[in-house]
Amino acid sequence: MALTGIEIFKLLPKTNCKKCGFPTCLAFAMKVAQGQAKIEDCPEASEEIKSKLRDAATPPIIEVQFGTDSMKLKIGGQNVLFRHEKKFLNPTVLALEVADDDSEIETRIDEVLNSSIERVGETLRIEAIYLKNRSADISKYRDALERILKKAPQIPLILGVSSSDIAIDSLSILKGHRPILHGATAENIEEMAKVAAKFNVPLVVSAKGVEAVIPLTEKAKALGVGDLIINAEPKSIGELLRDNTFIARGALKKQIRSVGYPIITFAWGKDDFYETIVSTVGILKYSSILVLKRTLPWKNLALFTIRQNIYSDPQVPMQVKQGIYRVGEPDDKSPFIVTTNFALTYFLVKGEIENSKIPVWLGIMDCDGLSVLTAWAAGKFSASKIAQFVKESGIEEKLNHRELIIPGYVAMLKASIEDKLSGWKVVIGTKEASGIPAFLRNYVRSKNDR
């Protein structure tokens, strides 16, 4: 929590010595609070206030970076519990678990490298590999790591090791990588924290339950590891929801520093279906990294989509890209409908056109994601802009007719659009999307009768 000017003022010497360049300590305090002056400019500022300010500048859940130069990943940094308050920051990183004694490591790496799917203009993928030291053998682990580096030199890594020797051995060969080190428990926290501090990599501390995790984060921090990640080892969805809620609430509502870290969750499940459900809960409820046992295209698609949905900005209306969309298999005689690019408008209109079973060319106009009436009121869905969109969209080449259907709410634009689009006839559609199927059937019927 940031300190106010008055809170800072109370901790200053109050001598008004002017050495900071400001006339009074109060004026200086105000500037510091606003971030326009640095506390170091005060020669007499105490260590107490300096550390308090440093602390206040640290977000309640710290942000941790890992990965490689060409694939940098950021996790944590959340500042709200519910997405309607403010956009969730740093989408959950999805990682695939690979065991060092897996005979088909290359196939698994391919799964990760080929996981990308394009959705609503974004490329989504499994971003990282968690390499598990299942063999408990240092040379097997080294070998597996080298195989990964050979095939995917830039893939962000999480090293799942149980001994500091293996950790040191791996970290010494990883150049240009900032991997996460996983494997610190109550038994080995000192050695592991020292390794993480020496190599300056983020460290995961694991213990069963939030209460058991706290002494570990405190110890690791005391040993100089700032970038920590929590694994509270939930074994059921109930525990996952409860632990993650405790951690996020503790950090965000009470500013408890010892839980103010990103969370890593290892998905489990009796089958791929259930692992997807467990992962869904992690994505919805505060897990910053999710390690999957197995990836499959349908599973990836569902997880990518829910992550994309939940990490969207609630303040910015979701938008669809401007363009001409085909609904069904339209031909040169098919109706042509124009509306705005507010995602809900698009989904509703498209859904109802699909229900009508009549193929349609759907023209989606960039109106900054506003709905029809709002866009019209804001001048973004005006006659001249619609006319310009139609001309530039290339739709004229696709049609053997010149009829444009506009939403019922902007019926008043008809004459004006016809003025600006010579040769075109404007037809007034329905106000609500629900009326589209009936409208389209009548429209097509009357057109055929003509």
Added chain:
Amino acid sequence: MKFSIIKESYTGSVPEITFGKNRKVSFGGEKSLPFLFFEGEHPHKPLISFEVQDSPPQDYPKELAKVYSSVWDDPVRWAKLCESFGAEAIALRLMSIHPDTTDAKAEDVADKLKKFLNEIDLPLIILGCNHTEKDAEVLPIVSDVARGFNCIIGKAQEGNYKTIAASAMAGGHSLIAMSELDVNLAKQLNILITQMGFPANKLIIDPMCSALGYGFEYTYSVMERIRIAGLIQGDPMLSSPMVADVGFYVWKTKETQAEDENSQWGSLHERGIIWEAVTACSFLLSGAELLIMRHPEAVNLVKYFIEDLISTKEK
């Protein structure tokens, strides 16, 4: 440092709704945000109802047709099949009345419903076709036919709530009030309906559902806001249980229909099931207590999810 659990304090609670005649089920009644058992009572599990339509559906994609096509020309057989899948309640959607499909008359539907009520004793939700005028015409007659069966009637909307709410009240039913993805609209509709004398503890909010990938986050956040307003801020007009009409929205999406050839998306069978299950589980986490679903395998997944959550209740 000793970690003390940070509990939220609540001033409101969700009314409990019980419906059905001979076989009854209940949902709602909780006093904290979803599944946070450590800070408030949760007397009931969320309830999953199976959707049945009163005429053969025109828009069920292949994956649903595989399950239901052998029974869908008869709603009674369809409901019995759902019962064999473990259904605890049925949501009968009267699609035949829609002016764009068969535009069936209220009397025809009334006869069908009488037969249905005679043969099926599972608790029943009766849904119109989402056509404001036609629902206003048919649902009052349906409410009357089902008098004494203690059903849930839906959906009353801004444009037709008066006739639908009045008839649901006369028939002794609970009522679903649907608004469009807005906390204030949901509240306003509940106020209007209760001002008619409709009991607030028999109201269910439908904040408008959506499918994963298609407006999902709007429904998710509106549900969370309604729950927070009802429970933490104690707004009685926003504390009603919520329904998520999941199947209806999910099985329209292309993710539940595109064939396997689109290898990027993987197997259609699993994809369709997971699309419905993920959507449903998410809306349980954001606050729904009642689900309307279609695919039995998706229902099984959601049931398992609920049991898994509840396993922490006693600890």
